[in-house]
Amino acid sequence: MASKSNEQIVMLPFMAHGHLIPFLALARQIHQATGFTISIASTALNIQYLTSTFNSSSDEPNNDHIHLVELPFCSNDHGLPPNTENSENLSLDLVGKLFSASLSLRTPFHSFVGDIAAKQGHPPLCIISDIFFGWAGEVADSLGTVNVSFSTGGAYGTLAYSSLWLNLPHRGRGDSDEFHLPGFPDRCRFHITQLHHFLRNADGTDSWSKFFQPQISLSMQSFGWLCNTVEEFEPEGLEWLRKFVKLPVWAIGPLLPPVVLKNDSSSLVISSGISTRRAGKRPEISTEKCMEWLESYSPGSVLYVSFGSQNSISPSQMMELAIGLEESAKPFIWVVRPPVGFDKKCDFRAEWLPDGFEERMKNRKQGLLVRNWAPQLEILSHMSTGAFLSHCGWNSVLESLSQGMPIIGWPLAAEQAYNSKMLVEEMGVGVELTRGVQSSIDWKEVKKVIELVMDKKGKGGDMRNKAMVIKEQLRASVRDEGEDKGSSVKALDHLMRTLESKRQVISSTSTI
Secondary structure, three states, X not given: OOOHHHOEEEEEOOOOHHHHXXXXXXXXXXXXXXXXXXXXXXXXXXXXXXXXXXXXXXXOOOOOOEEEEEEOOOXXXXXXXXXXXXXXOOOHHHHXXXXXXXXXXXXXXXXXXXXXXXHHOXXXXXXXEXXXXXXXXXXXXXXXXXEEEEEOOOHHHHHHHHHHHHHOHHHHOOOOOEEEOOOOOOOOEEEHHHOOHHHHOOOOXXXXXXXXXXXXXXXXXXXXXXXXXXOOOOHHHHXXXXXXXXXXXXXXXXXXXXXXXXXXXXXXXXXXXXXXXXXXXXXXXXXXXHHHHHHOOOOOXXXXXXXXXXXXXXXXXXXXXXXXXXXXXXXXXXXXXXXXXXXXXXXXXXXXXXXXXXXXXXXXXXXXXXXXXXXXXXXXXXXXXXXEEEOOOHXXXXXXXXXXXXXXXXXXXXXXXXXXXXXXXXXXXXXXXXXXXXXXXXHHHHHHHHHHHHOOOHHHXXXXXXXXXXXXXXXXXXXXXXXXXXXXXXXHXXXXXXXXXXXXXXXXXXXX
16 A cells, blocks of 8 residues: 555545535545645636635645646537536526536546556545546546545435435325425425426436436445535434445535634634635625624624525515515625526626615615625624524535524525425424525515524524534534544544555455
């Protein structure tokens, strides 16, 4: 077996920001624990995006430890707009095309890993690939190594998404809008409105099915799975996922900046640059100004509203949400983007909000509207923030719960509806306001739900108490103090030992 100084792991994330960043966080974690060299392979613009997340001389890409490697890809060859290499700012139909286009990475990726094997005289210790790149297992087999599939989501959401695509159980639900999903106990009934329309209409012959069914099936033939979650946080979800995939599943999350999980202050202010470096973007409002605004409010009194970097709601929903926020009289920070149906890159227009809304919110000091992107980790970490109205993307879920923050769910795409379902039904740390962009929503319901969750007594208080328990579970999982190691640290250690043992078996059999 190769020594640690020249051992290497190759990573292959899917082409979406919500996947790229957890892969990078995992690369840093593995290198810190083992000293191994990590190579992350993706297309040129995604490598450029990852490069932008490094902003200190001690943590630059392409140093001796973490290499960022470009794979050739031309969006024009796949019916995608020019310079389209990830899912940001794409409509769902174009996201479907991106999935299909991603299959073209197989040949250059095979060549890249083959070159590593030729130079080193042995293949990488393993490939860690996104579960959407099941074909990476065949590449690993052909080059004498193993593939570990990595889900950047949680166990519950990963199981739901995988089982839905592989089984399409909603097709046989009859007249009922509810159905049972293989892999889950009977008590977990799913609803047709939790599926985005491409999945709802899938029949196995459509382009989405033709991508997901083989890729997920191939991922289930991997050496094992990694999941961005914590054993104590999702014990049942992990148990169900392990039975479903019939493979080892290592819970190695939460993949968040260490400062978020190790600082026990109730008013954590993250050092300037952490979340902007993590996301590779600059917020429209400076961190300092945002913190200054929050400082004028009492603990737990501010609602943070954001639908992630790729999602938005309809014009009518945006109008009702704005009215509900104003009528609730609760202070809020709202990350606003153009509504569905408009160019995601265009300037935000005042006409999408009630007449004079932003000016009133500013004059009353009730609301702060931020265009496009805000320093989310800093906002959620501040003691004045009391709840998060979220699309329930997994990274946002982890960021919120790492601060003991209850969640108002408004899932919009991907596995978000299943995350929301888990938060509400299994964990009791959230309430779902509505789901999707087609649903009607009334400002009175918005006001009612905000008041319920922001209440420090009753159901709101109960959710906050449960969220605080989860906060401690997440923080305990990454503790690494001598013999006192958290479950996620132990899981990563066990994974590395298992891979090294597998390397010895492969090496011994190949020399016979």
